[in-house]
Amino acid sequence: xxxxxxxxxxxxxxxxxxxxxxxxxxxxxxGLQGECQPQSAEEILQVVRKRYPGxxxxxxxxxxxxxxxxxxxREVNFRDGCRRFELALQGGHHHHLVCLRCGxxxxxxxxxxxxxxxVQEYCPDFEIEDHAFTVxxxxxxxxxxxxxxxxxxxxx
Amino acid sequence: xxxxxxxxxxxxxxxxxxxxxxxxxxxxxxGLQGECQPQSAEEILQVVRKRYPGxxxxxxxxxxxxxxxxxxxREVNFRDGCRRFELALQGGHHHHLVCLRCGxxxxxxxxxxxxxxxVQEYCPDFEIEDHAFTVxxxxxxxxxxxxxxxxxxxxx
DNA sequence: ACGGAATTAGGAATAATTCCTATCTAGGAG
DNA sequence: CTCCTAGATAGGAATTATTCCTAATTCCGT
Numbered sequence: 001x002x003x004x005x006x007x008x009x010x011x012x013x014x015x016x017x018x019x020x021x022x023x024x025x026x027x028x029x030x031g032l033q034g035e036c037q038p039q040s041a042e043e044i045l046q047v048v049r050k051r052y053p054g055x056x057x058x059x060x061x062x063x064x065x066x067x068x069x070x071x072x073x074r075e076v077n078f079r080d081g082c083r084r085f086e087l088a089l090q091g092g093h094h095h096h097l098v099c100l101r102c103g104x105x106x107x108x109x110x111x112x113x114x115x116x117x118x119v120q121e122y123c124p125d126f127e128i129e130d131h132a133f134t135v136x137x138x139x140x141x142x143x144x145x146x147x148x149x150x151x152x153x154x155x156x
Numbered sequence: 157x158x159x160x161x162x163x164x165x166x167x168x169x170x171x172x173x174x175x176x177x178x179x180x181x182x183x184x185x186x187g188l189q190g191e192c193q194p195q196s197a198e199e200i201l202q203v204v205r206k207r208y209p210g211x212x213x214x215x216x217x218x219x220x221x222x223x224x225x226x227x228x229x230r231e232v233n234f235r236d237g238c239r240r241f242e243l244a245l246q247g248g249h250h251h252h253l254v255c256l257r258c259g260x261x262x263x264x265x266x267x268x269x270x271x272x273x274x275v276q277e278y279c280p281d282f283e284i285e286d287h288a289f290t291v292x293x294x295x296x297x298x299x300x301x302x303x304x305x306x307x308x309x310x311x312x
Numbered sequence: 313a314c315g316g317a318a319t320t321a322g323g324a325a326t327a328a329t330t331c332c333t334a335t336c337t338a339g340g341a342g
Numbered sequence: 343c344t345c346c347t348a349g350a351t352a353g354g355a356a357t358t359a360t361t362c363c364t365a366a367t368t369c370c371g372t
Contacts, residue, residue, distance in 0.1 A: 016317095016319070016369055016370075017369080018318095018319065018369070020319085041360080042359080054321065055321080056322065056323090058322085058361070058362080059321075061359095061360065061361075075235065077233040077288075079239075097282060099282075100285060108278070110278075111271075112271045116291065119253060119266065119291050122253075122265075123262065126253060126255075127299055129293040129294065130291075130293070131289070132233075132290045132292070133268060133289050134287065134288045135284055136284075136285050136288070137282055137283045138282070138283040140281035143281070172339075174338070174349095176350085176351070196328090210351090212351070214352080214353090215350080215351060218350080219350095237328075237359090238328060
């Protein structure tokens with residue numbers, strides 16, 4: 001799905017298409033390129049401000065909230081002190097493998113769908129809205145680096 | 157496992173047992189009773205201050221960090237603006253079903269263990285430290301209440 | 313082009329978390 | 343039991359993320 005299609009859907013949903021919202025959306029699309037890396041509100045704000053310097057944090061947060069309600073954006077938590085956001089396009093459902101040292105993440109193409117089914121059986125009256133499966137640890141690069149630091153410490 | 161056993165283990169691990177740390181531990185144990193409800197640092201602080209009024213937030217955070225490193229405490233995120241903590245006793249591994257309205261959680265006895273195996277196969281050089289499986293939505297009680305609100309709105 | 317409801321900027325307020333440093337203390341050594 | 347010191351704490355300030363408030367602006371249907 002492309003930016004144009006999303007804009008069309010938003011218009012259809014009666015969402016006012018302000019330039020600020022379009023820029024937030026653009027930033028989210030940019031984040032989709034290359035390695036998957038959900039962005040913090042602050043990061044998105046910086047991107048948006050390149051074109052609209054006056055944009056306020058409030059606007060970014062409000063826009064992300066609006067998009068989240070529409071199911072267009074998902075929130076994830078990487079345990080790095082802020083919320084992160086990414087596009088939730090249909091067919092792109094995934095989870096994350098997060099490095100606790102460098103904060104970078106890798107997309108996981110697995111989903112514990114069977115668990116979700118069991119959860120719904122376990123609590124039939126609970127209305128499931130979203131779920132998170134996130135694996136935390138240390139990426140190969142950071143493991144290597146901390147090994148180096150350890151060596152230096154010992155040798156000195 | 158009881159508080160006494162944990163204290164013994166901490167001593168064995170060379171962790172200084174200050175009264176503040178013991179109170180934090182006690183608060184975490186209290187949180188284990190009844191419905192599982194991971195606590196925020198603020199909530200733990202309030203409990204600890206009942207006995208030690210002068211305790212600082214810093215101490216609670218530092219203590220929780222120490223316990224986390226030891227694997228005694230797990231951090232969870234309920235999307236309510238703060239980190240939450242709970243004891244991670246052996247055999248008690250579980251996940252959470254969280255209501256986005258009232259913030260209460262229910263313990264899930266399922267774990268996507270098979271997914272973890274697949275993750276490790278997918279990224280053999282990644283050192284897995286922890287994982288989170290959390291289901292978000294609306295509990296029966298909150299669904300009922302929002303239905304009431306809707307009715308009122310319509311009828312007036 | 314016009315009007316009204318929705319949206320925004322800007323700045324202040326709030327809340328969570330961490331930092332700093334002088335002081336204190338747990339627990340091992342004697 | 344007392345002494346010593348590495349490690350821990352209090353207290354308050356600083357930082358960071360997020361939300362609130364309100365007057366001014368703007369999208370978009372008519």
